[in-house]
Amino acid sequence: MTDRARIKLIEHSLPLEAINLANKTKNKAPKYYPTKLHKYWAHRPLATSRAVLFGQLVDDPSAWKDKFPSEEDQARERRRLHKIIEEMVEWPKPDAKDQKRFEQAIEAARYEIARSVAWGLGEEPPTKPKAVIAYLQEKGPPVYDPFCGGGSIPLEAQRLGLRAYGSDLNPVAVLVTKALIEFPPKFTNLPPIHATVNGERDLVGRDWKGAQGLAEDVRRYGRWIHDEAEKKIGNLYPQVNLPDSSKATVIAWLWARTVASPDPAQKSAHVPLASSFVLSSKAGKEAIVVPVKDVTAQDGWRFTVKSNGVTKEELAAAVSGTKTARGSNFTCLLSGAAIDSEYVKAEGKARRMGVRLMALVAEGARGRIYLEPSAEHEAAAIVNAPDTPELDQDLPKNPRWFSPPDYGMPQYSDLFTARQLTALATVSTLIGEARQKVLVDAKDARVFADHPDPDKSLTEGGTGPAAYADTVATYLACALSRACEYNSSISTWLPKDSAIRSTFSRQALPMIWDFSEANPFAKSSGGWLSAVETSSEYLMMCDAGSEAKCFVINAPENSYPIRPALISTDPPYYDNIGYADLSDFFYVWLRRSLKNVHPDLFRRLVTPKKEELVATPYLDNRGTEAAEQHFMSGMSEALAAMRRASTEAPLAIYYAFKQSETRTDGILSPGWAAFLQAVADSGLQVDATWPVHTEASNRSIGNNANALASSVVLVCRARAEDARTVRRRDFLRELKPVMKQAIEDHQKAGVPLPDRRQAAIGPGIGVFTKYAAVREADDSEMSVAAALVLINREIDEALSEGTEALDPESRFALEWYQISGYRLVPGGAGTAISMLQGFDLAEGRMNASGLFRSRGGDAKLLTRAEMHEADPKWRPMNDGIFTVWELAQHLARVFHAEDGGIDKAGHILAENRRSGPDVLLVAERLFEIATNKGDNDEALVWNQLQTAWPEIERAADRAEEAGVGLHMVQGKLL
Template sequence: MTLRLKLIEHSLPLEAINLANKTKNKAPKHYPTKLHKYWAHRPLATSRAVIFAQLVDDPSAWPNIFHTDEDQARERRRLHQVIKEMIEWPDPNAKDQKRFERAIEVARYEIARSVAWGLGEEPPTDPKAVIDFLQTKGPPVYDPFCGGGSIPLEAQRLGLRAYGSDLNPVAVLITRALIEFPPKFANLPPVHPNVKKEGDLGGRVWNGAQGLAEDVRGYGQWMRDEAEKAIGELYPKVMLPDGSKATVVAWLWSRTVASPDPAQKGAHVPLASSFVLSSKADREAIVVPVKDAAAEGGWQFTVKTKGVTKAEMAVAARGTKASQGSFTCLLSGSRIQYAYVDDEANAGRMRARLMAIVAEGPRSRIFLPPNDEHAQLALSVVAEDKPDQPARGTFASNAQGRIYGFKSFGDYFTSRQLVALTTFSDLIGKVRERVLEDASAATAFANHLDPKLPLAEGGTGPVAYADAVATYLSCALSRVSEYNSSISTWLPKDNAIRTTFARQAIPMSWDFCEANPFEKSSGGWQSAVDTSSEYLLTSYTGSLAQCYLIDAPKNSYPIRPALISTDPPYYDNIGYADLSDFFYVWLRRSLKNIHKELFRRLLTPKSEELIAERYRYGGQAQADKHFMDGMGEALEAMRKASTEAPLAIYYAFKQSEAREEGVLSPGWAAFLQAVVNSGLRVDATWPVRTEASNRAVGNNANALASSVVLVCRARPEDAETASRREFLRDLKPQMRQAIEDHQKAGVPLPDRRQAAIGPGIGNFSKYAAVREADDTAMSVATALTLINREIDEALSEGTEALDAETRFALEWYEINGYKLVSGGAGTAINMLQGFNLAESRMNASGLFRSRGGDAKLLTRFEMIDADPHWSPSRDGTFTVWEIAQHLSRVFHAEDGGTDKAGRILAESRRSAPDVLLVAERLFEIATNKGDNDEALTWNQLQTAWPEIERAADRAEADGVGPAPIQGQFAFPALP
């Protein structure tokens, strides 16, 4: 069977994908990741683009249709444009939504076309018929490490059958809520009785999961009202200076311990990382601790909101921290070490003192000093119920053995927070009964075939619907718990609450805030309900999907063969199971009778998780073995279950790996070794920037804005072995060809090195083994070293075939830049002889000037001043250097841009690869010379190269060059 090359095995529009990821670091309205917190969500843009490129054939697979290299290159550019149009998440306006839906329709057609051609059929063109075709004849997409659900979600959006699985029950619940539950209740009206009172049912059409979203919001409002009746008195309003009352947004607290100075007689003093309340311009506010013999402990907190100086802000920003690992005693100035604090906390002697109150004012938030009544009320609350599961492995300071008294998950919350969370959790059970009663009486569920079948067993009737509403409200409870723990802090810059998980860990917070769950803020219940239900308003419900609770190494794949696209754990990166327990304990409390399979344990499974965490397995060697063995089994299971299309497997680098040269890092080498050992060969490695590079991290977790998508196929069972010499013999030309292909495909120079590793490892992994001189098998780590050596050489070469004038200009620029070299004519003549060029010829070229003993390489602006009407068609002997310089000039000009640059390229199309090579070489030289402006100029030209080539295509169609192929496809690229 002949395997057809897929687009992902040749090229991807990396810059467009990376830009789409970057713009979505902060999730916009309706963004699916807002449904529930999960760590390292795979960006939707990347997931969508990768799945598309896994399924769409590369044009070279159809030489009978795309006859020449240029035909194929033009078609790739068109497919890249399809990807660019579909990966931008739409703004919530009708026009943008319609554009996005059209772009997705085009993408579905392209997938269907490749599938149909592979079957010897013609693809359908009607959008609904395309979806029906993909559902029946398109390959199912399966992600065995589904995590937050991005990959199966995007497979579903592209019209494919989508499946996922995970060991982590929190991940499975999130993925089911994203892809599995909304289609079950598509196009149903809400059942909440208040909707009828509001007149919303009168002729309204409830599309998709809009009715479900409305019920989540409506029943969530009922829960809020019931909770306020029960515990509203725990959250009183506060008196303002003018005698009026205001709603409290948050109470800000500082932890305290007894001063270690014996002279202070056990007086408690504050531990605060900052005393800044607001750092907004003209709204600065700070807490000022002052000694007061009459106050408790001999000191008190005051608040200053007017006339705060920069010096006072600087002092407040330090809190009571003295240095890393210690605080200063407010009363005596003595040091308080973290070890002392840990001992006091574990002995139950750490307390908290109210530091300030944040109230909602008419125009902005108001900062008020502590109120004794408010403080005493909060401290008097007794929580009769709290999660008692042990909190192990989640705390950021575990490396020092400090847990600061946080022994169970209940310890992360104040008593008032626990009362609020348990109240809302209990109400989820009650609201489920109300939903069941209303749904049973609703017309939409009348005469249902199996009305009592629960959601967890595949039900779609009233019981299942009540289960679904309760599930989404439990997701809202997770969000409330995230903003309502004693790890949550106040953000002075935003005047808002910071979540518990500002890091991918649970760090210690010395000062924290208690949110008012009845206020409309990020910590409020109704805000959490609205945020968690927003996704349902735009969720895709056109096809059913499923997610399973399965350990990846033991996965026999209930759906097979399948297209595998997955984002597995990364060696020793993030312990998702430990972190997920924070939510699991509350989800289990609310949903253990609804999703019994998911919440049968007290905590998430740990020992099976594929992560090389030494504290779990008794040392690094044992941890490494656990990861390698388990990942090898998981990858082998993927290989056996996969279709003929390539697998896509993500790997994310940690920041420490980048500093240590990522290609040789232990995690990267170990992961690649597991891939090779599993019987897979690597065809491509595409670097994509998928993480927010500036976010806080913990436990040396991933902080680099870079992941690598490994594109793999099954290695033939009869693959041969090779010697080291044979491997190296093939490697050199393969590296050069790969870099040339990536250059033509518009892969940016900074990404080209990582992209070239794929073909190199592909050359290595196509063999059953590569034998060293002593007959031992070569390791992946050794192969990576050899591959990178060849990449270094290949990237530094390639200019030998350029015209002599261009090669001379490159060398002159590297030595002298564009400056006038006084007395440099003699040097120039000597250099020109080395290129077999005469001084007169170089002067006539229009890019260099040598006269009066001086010499100068002309800038692109000086070149156009010398010949204002220059164009390739007017210059019958143009050089590659001239094309590159004029392209850059026109592209960056105020009256220029992509279209004008494209016209220049259209007149010199055969020189395009050489022009791009010169641009890359100039970027390298300018970077090495420290000329950042010039380097940026050439980097921007490289980044825009695919757009310039498309503009050249349009120019050719207008008569500047040969016209492109017309009329082949039912769906053109979007304008």
């Protein structure tokens, strides 16, 4: 049976809630988390990448009806596969027990992939872990990501035992991906070669697994760079004298930019432009900068620091500094005169903007110490900037993402103070010297003795001393990139955390007014050794598995050096992020350090821009229409190339929504429609769309306008070459039942309510894209945007349908809840009787049902607690008038009870499995009604029940397999 004939798990369902929960790890990741190796924008969370690849590779049980003949058999097997995904997406903690748990989960995932491959070949898979990996390497499909970006997808393909490949137009992306997947396997299981290692007792005889030896060398040579740099420029970072006459290391110097006051009476005295004067907002440790007018001081004012007894009023007043409004609008500290944006821009462009030291942050015995600025420390920062021609490149002329040029800072070198440039350039030069030391030491090392080609470089495919020296230098350059993030004048101070915030707090380079200058020799996030530690931490923990490759290739022109391949990719998102422009911040420094190590990656002065598939109107003055056309045509070509290179298994393509992409007239704003149009134009058919929450809610670019809220994974196959053209009416006739079935399937699969609408778009757009074209009444071709309007209408209708098949008592309860909720309705019995007639129900039967009470003229829908009180021993099997409403309510009650939970809810469900889909329908309607009524607590109950549904079904499976009936646990259960 070919892959084309076999539906994959991702085409049916995924455990979205577990994936979304695991994605949160990305936003609070430990140092060893792979994506911390080097900054890249819109990294795919590893949990999502891993789960999607698994879903693409593993067959859905419905593909093997001989092995899983009934729908229940298939559902049970599907739940088992979902459980494997849930286990493997949870990122491991650093302790040995959880590492072992994670390894076992990955081994189970590899086996399932191998099983699907083997069954497709008419074979049985091996069972031993090493044999499974060997089998996947030989017979599993290679995985290829043509927009590899930060490397998450190839990394996870490698972790799952597959051959992994990636490519990107952006050389920074390619270097990062190579560092993640390509370089570690070349030197796996080797000891470090640093000259001091063999003399250290704790390292002698150690078993160096994976890339741990390489990690140790990165640390050792990184320490050498630290020591050499401190000899050269350590005097530029003096310690500070504390009040008790002791000395302390300065962690950061906090600066404010200044301009001459526009008030003529101030005789051009420079005044501060500060967006905040708060140093620490931690409760009990509040500290602020206090500007003081002083005629004896420079320009008639000075900064002091208050760190004891700061009042709430003082803290509140310090929050806005001298800023008065958005943008660059300030007030003069001396006269109160307004300083508007145009004036600040003019002063900046005339190179008349200055800086003043606001405060020092030192490391004390009991935490951070905030100190007033001193003349000594202000003078220490006055140095001659080094010659850094690689940084003399213009920033993009795009104020949406890059505002410094508007303020007289047009080049990358302008983003750093002279002292920062000195420190970073010193480290960059020492990386080259460190490489030479590694080369000498490697040639003397026993591990490389008698190597056949010791001088073959890394880019030439070498694995000897020269290649090893290139590799260590590469990871040291990655550490330099991290150091640059915390050592620019765009980096700020975080009062809440008392820490330095990196340059890229947003996906932009905005103008910053008060900035933090880190001490590269301190033990803090801005220190060089901290950056080295982060690079080496990844190597200590990385899989260092099968060999992998990454190439510099423009996606629309990609002829795929490895084909056919399983395509899983995360393309650019219309106009959300300017990857190339942002990457230049790192590229110019990487080029300075590595242009001789990776000449193919760093032959240009900056990253390529014109070919990048981003709709950026400012580039070459394209304008909006031309920019959109560039994106559309390029993306269609890239997708068509993917289709031609793909195996018969489905492709997975990510699309990230912006928060600003709100629904208007039935469609989502231009990026989504344009992207789907490109998919259709490329000859692909959409099979599914899965919404996954992949971005931090507080993450943004450009004044919070375009925060990436979630991604949609599009699952696609090649459209049939003989696809027909149909009319609009035929499309609509086919669409309705498909949408209804899709929503029912997603409900059964536990797709969370908020995501169900987006998931339903996939099957709908799948109907549209399976045809060569859909013709409107006037014979014009229907666009994707127009199809989305029709699809969303069907989703609205389908989501509101379905309750007509429920028992009449449950339908009545839903309608009553919508009108009156659970409250007692005085005199409501008459209304109830009237409503009951519409459902062909009598008042007596409704009272006997156990969910409603009509008595003494009053009426009330019973709460879960009241139902339990009235019948403490309720069970589905002995209910005289069984209703889906009661089953749903009792499941919700037991699931949320202190002595309840998933297992006990599963026991209840085991007695009436056939009603499971109807329970989900009731839960969905109750969620919608409760949400509309503003009853958030009740809405949460039903959302959580649906989210946990796959787990409850697995618990019901266990109960059935164990032969445990509700009667055996009745006492404890109810």
